[in-house]
Amino acid sequence: MGVLDFAGGTVVHISAGCAALAGVLVLKRRKSHLEHREIPPANIPYVLIGTGLLWFGWFGFNAGSALGANSLGVSAFATTNTAAAAAGLSWMFFDVLKGKKPSVLGFCIGAVVGLVAITPAAGFVAIPQSIFVGVIAAIISNIAVYYKSKSKLDDTLDVFPCHGIGGIVGMIMTGIFATKTVNAAGADGLFYGNSAFFFTQLKGLAIVVGYSFIASFAIFKLINLIQPIRVSSADEEAGLDASQHNEKYLQGTLLVTTNGIAKEEERAELV
Secondary structure, X not given: OOXXXXXXXXXXXXXXXXXXXXXXXXXOOOXXXXXXXXXXXXXXXXXXXXXXXXXXXXXXXXXXXXXXXXXXXHHXXXXXXXXXXXXXXXXXXXXXXXOOOOOHHHHHHHHHHHHHHHOOOOOOOOHHHHXXXXXXXXXXXXXXXXXXXXXXXXXOOOHHHHHHHHHHHHHHHHHHHOOOOOOOOOOOOHXXXXXXXXXXXXXXXXXXXXXXXXXXXXXXXXXXXXXXXXXXXXXXXXXXXXXXXXXXXXXXXXXXXXXXXEEEEEEEEEO
């Protein structure tokens, strides 16, 4: 149909985001969500490590889609890195504009959104345009996360606002900023006067969103009829680590000496 998607932003991220939304609607809300109990990240350093691994791996994901160590692969590598960095900073500073404090967690979330958004565009846009892709995706996803938090949708890891919306923005930005100067096998986007390609991207976007959501909703419903997906209230309260996987945390105290002063610290160990 002429739709351009360099590294799978449509078939991977938009599909996953819409499938997550379908899953959320089938599963309904957790008890902690109904009670408005906030569950903070357990370990920020682990979030940083995970983001770093994702960022590094994404170079293979995007640049590797050039299928060779060539100039197109280098361009995709550079646009991927630039969009992620721009999105991470944009998310953090947009939080500041909203009155929140800048946080490394916000930067990490924004960086992942930038990686998602640049995926369909990586081999079709230039580096300056990749900044716009990252910034716009981060701001729109940030707003989507805010409104989702005010709604009844219990999307635990914000898959739809980040991956779904990020992928959608990336597809639209590809339709705007794609240029044959970067990739002769691609097309010029709306920014370069080609409105027909832009509408082709929108058409492809509508097809994927509709298909992924409807098919996923039907699959979740069918599985739920055969084998209920949702755990019992007791299992939910105990935690899925313990109730579903028999992994329990040993709680205890440890005597720690710091600068000659002894104090007790609570420690938990997974067994």
